[in-house]
Amino acid sequence: MRIVLASDHAGFPLKESLKPFLASDGHDVTDVGTHSEEPVDYPGFCAAAARVVAAGEADRAIVLGGSGQG
DSSP: OEEEEEEOTTTHHHHHHHHHHHHHTTOEEEEOSOOSSSOOOHHHHHHHHHHHHHTTSOSEEEEEOSSSOO
16 A cells, blocks of 8 residues: 655654554555654645645555644
C-alpha cells in the first residue's frame, strides 16, 4: 500500500518511528513533513497529505499531531 505521512512538530518523533516500520512491512512511504521538531502549524502538512491522496499518489494518509484531535 502507498502511504503518505504528515505531522506537526509534536508528532514528528512518532512519524519518524513509523516510517521504517511501515517500509519493513512492505508499504511505499512518502513523507510530506514536517522534517524537524521546530514549531510549525499542523494544517499545512495535513493538506499536503490530502493532496497526495487526492492525486492518486497514495492510497492512505497517516497524520500525526500533538493534540491527537487532527
